[in-house]
Amino acid sequence: MIAPRRYLPSISALVAFEAAARHGSATQAAAELSLTQSAVSRQLRTLEEQLEVSLLAREGRGLALTPAGAAYVEKVRDILQRLAQASVSARTDPAAGALNLAILPGFGMHWLAPRLSDFATRHPEVTVNLSTRLKPFDFRTSAFDAAIHFGREDWPGVSYLPLLPEIVVPVCRPGLVEGEATDPKALLARDLLHLETRPRAWLRWFRALGADVDLPPGMVFDQFSTMAQAAIHGLGVALLPTFAADPYLARGELVLASDRTSESIGTYYLVWPSDRPESVPCRSFITWLAAQAESD
Incomplete structure (x- = not known):
């Protein structure tokens, strides 16, 4: 009153x-x-x-x-x-504003970034700000509206939009492996390159193909891009997601190291806090990204 x-x-x-x-x-x-x-x-x-x-x-x-x-x-x-x-x-246009998005660097660079121009065209009123975060965080103490998450639905207090499974392929410099190995264990004769945030990726890949192996230690990298460069320079065999490997394969800088080319080891999600209303820019982004994931 x-x-x-x-x-x-x-x-x-x-x-x-x-x-x-x-x-x-x-x-x-x-x-x-x-x-x-x-x-x-x-x-x-x-x-x-x-x-x-x-x-x-x-x-x-x-x-x-x-x-x-x-x-x-x-x-x-x-x-x-x-x-x-x-x-x-x-x-002011109620749909306008900024969307602060936490991304994983490899996924952001190879899958999300090439598509963002379409979002900008469809929603010129929204400014998307990108920052790298490798692990889950507390939305209540951050300025982020949403984030890209990899793995399982194990981030508390968020809503999930599944985007795509991570399909990985073993790749190496041309000539490092003679042809595509038919026996996955043949790759153990070469140095295996590891990602810091996927310490068990190679082990899961071998086990998915029915090969129970003891993995030797190898070089560890914090990003797919640096691991790919190491593989290009002959330092070993890298296990890359298809969205990260495809550009290198298309240019001939890397080749498949095994005919057992792909295994899924997790899923990418868009997540956002479930305990507060979604802003109009965030809702626009969720709707657009859902369409991108469906058409991918």
């Missing part, structure tokens, strides 16, 4: 009071507001009569706040600022 009219001064009276309090002068307040000094004085008098309290006292040629006026002006400034912000928001 709105307060009684007697407690709701006019905006013009509040603006005049705030300016006079800030300048300590009705004359300077009038100059700032493009009014006459008498008009500002009338606004101040009307405000005091409506509130039945003295807000300003004449002090020499200037005006000084009374204790009641000093307390009142702080609240008036806050109200005027919030009213101005609300007015700006009312004029």
